[in-house]
Amino acid sequence: MTEHQEASHAARTSQPTVLLVDDDDDILSLLSVWLDKAGYEVITATSGREALGRIDVGQPQLVITDLFMEDIDGMALLTTVHQTTPLLPVIMLSGRAQIPDAVKATHLGSAAFLTKPVQREELLEQVERAVNRAADPKIDAAFSQKLIYRSRIMTDLVEQAKLVADSDITVFIQGDTGTGKEILAKAVHDASPRRDKPFIPINCGAFPEQLLESELFGHEKGAFTGASAKHEGLLLAANGGTLFLDEIGDMPLSLQVKLLRVLQDFQVRPVGSTRTYPVDVRVISATHRDLATAVKSGDFREDLYYRLNVVPLELPSLAERREDIPLFIEYFLQQRQDKGRKHFAPEALDYMVSALWPGNIRQLANVIDLCVTLSKTETIPLSLAQRALHDEPGRIQTLKEAKDAFERDYLISVMRITEGHVANAARIAGRNRTEFYKLLGQHSIDPAQFRDNGGD
Amino acid sequence: MNNKVTVTVDPDLEALIPGFLENRHKDVQAMTEALNTREFATIQSIGHSLKGVGGGYGFSRISDIGAGLESAAREQDSAAIQALIASLQDYLGNVEVVYQ
Numbered sequence: 001m002t003e004h005q006e007a008s009h010a011a012r013t014s015q016p017t018v019l020l021v022d023d024d025d026d027i028l029s030l031l032s033v034w035l036d037k038a039g040y041e042v043i044t045a046t047s048g049r050e051a052l053g054r055i056d057v058g059q060p061q062l063v064i065t066d067l068f069m070e071d072i073d074g075m076a077l078l079t080t081v082h083q084t085t086p087l088l089p090v091i092m093l094s095g096r097a098q099i100p101d102a103v104k105a106t107h108l109g110s111a112a113f114l115t116k117p118v119q120r121e122e123l124l125e126q127v128e129r130a131v132n133r134a135a136d137p138k139i140d141a142a143f144s145q146k147l148i149y150r151s152r153i154m155t156d157l158v159e160q161a162k163l164v165a166d167s168d169i170t171v172f173i174q175g176d177t178g179t180g181k182e183i184l185a186k187a188v189h190d191a192s193p194r195r196d197k198p199f200i201p202i203n204c205g206a207f208p209e210q211l212l213e214s215e216l217f218g219h220e221k222g223a224f225t226g227a228s229a230k231h232e233g234l235l236l237a238a239n240g241g242t243l244f245l246d247e248i249g250d251m252p253l254s255l256q257v258k259l260l261r262v263l264q265d266f267q268v269r270p271v272g273s274t275r276t277y278p279v280d281v282r283v284i285s286a287t288h289r290d291l292a293t294a295v296k297s298g299d300f301r302e303d304l305y306y307r308l309n310v311v312p313l314e315l316p317s318l319a320e321r322r323e324d325i326p327l328f329i330e331y332f333l334q335q336r337q338d339k340g341r342k343h344f345a346p347e348a349l350d351y352m353v354s355a356l357w358p359g360n361i362r363q364l365a366n367v368i369d370l371c372v373t374l375s376k377t378e379t380i381p382l383s384l385a386q387r388a389l390h391d392e393p394g395r396i397q398t399l400k401e402a403k404d405a406f407e408r409d410y411l412i413s414v415m416r417i418t419e420g421h422v423a424n425a426a427r428i429a430g431r432n433r434t435e436f437y438k439l440l441g442q443h444s445i446d447p448a449q450f451r452d453n454g455g456d
Numbered sequence: 457m458n459n460k461v462t463v464t465v466d467p468d469l470e471a472l473i474p475g476f477l478e479n480r481h482k483d484v485q486a487m488t489e490a491l492n493t494r495e496f497a498t499i500q501s502i503g504h505s506l507k508g509v510g511g512g513y514g515f516s517r518i519s520d521i522g523a524g525l526e527s528a529a530r531e532q533d534s535a536a537i538q539a540l541i542a543s544l545q546d547y548l549g550n551v552e553v554v555y556q
Contacts, residue, residue, distance in 0.1 A: 024509065026513075027509055095504050095507065116507070117507070117519055
């Protein structure tokens, strides 16, 4: 992605300093060359003790350290570093890929854990991430306070969002209903230098054309019937801040032209006005629709599409980030009860995690609401969770359930084809008649149903 | 078996390669001595370093031999260690580096 490259280029021009710590000179030389060629200032230390001195003097933006060293090892170095400079990221290198070490390092706050032999690209990628992350703690805070996640897919998305947050880049969020598009947009706003200015969300699908026009662009008094007073419009209200255009795909074509003009000229002309007003607004737009297809079919202007879609961020559905479901459950449970300590029974929790959630996070929140309200006991039972989810729709079946459902459908279609003739149906199915009867019996399928006029 | 082995190395690393290979000769020497005195921990440690550093410089064969030395040293298998040291020495004698 070009934005990504631009962002990394920006990081390079400011030449962050990296402190390399390893007792192996060959590793130090190798990594020094790689980092130097990538545009970083490099300082080195061959022991943990030496490293501590270098941090005080060289003030690096990142430390890369070997895990196993004689005097102070990587873990101890990480701990010591974070006591004095908690925001300084530390990348850990280890000759052994041992999970307990990696877990411990992560808990202690290492930015990444890499195994030797380290690949050049892998190292540079992690360095770039760590340095960007370190750039502004406010950016981190904005995302960690707004978003709940631990899944890989969301981690990657947030990394991308962080890269573009600290700028005026036009962001486009694609995601299904209830995936949290507005929350992501707000996080981007809070992470940007516009954070102290307004963040104004508007759902373009919720207004008829004329009303949406005056909501967005404003109108003069008497501009149309019912315009009894002057109205500023949301674009001007969001001046200096961020305007979040949700469901942009529902915006009528006539308004798309007007919006495009604003994005090109940074001027707004309210309905019925003869003059234009300068406006400085960052636009974040979102839709659950496939805008590329809408462009092809002529429902969405191509020029506006490219203007809005500078950096696309794709929000995954809840089903694509199941690891996050327990986090959401805990969060919503806490939010919805001041003192009560209602919680899900283990099998209810399993059920919630395996459900399909077509309505995504919003649906999950509603279901939890319902469960908290309806449960008479502290432990919310499976049956209630099932009822709250209106049961079946979308829950992932067990293999047995899936097999049963398939078998039943199969039997019914064979019975239909043979019009209830069991011997023929059994032959098609490749089973002998007695066995086939057993199957029909297991599924309570009555062959007579499939015969014309009831037959015998 | 004097077969020349050509290895392609990143030109960015050109200045480092003579020193790197020189250090590997030292490793051969140190491991040979360690084998004579049965200091397997030393061999294990050198093997471990070789494994970690070889591939990065473009010599994946050195990483492979390093990994072999590390595990052979752990098992205190002198015969295998001797063979691996010999193959490292042989490799160092025959390797030709091309920078591109």
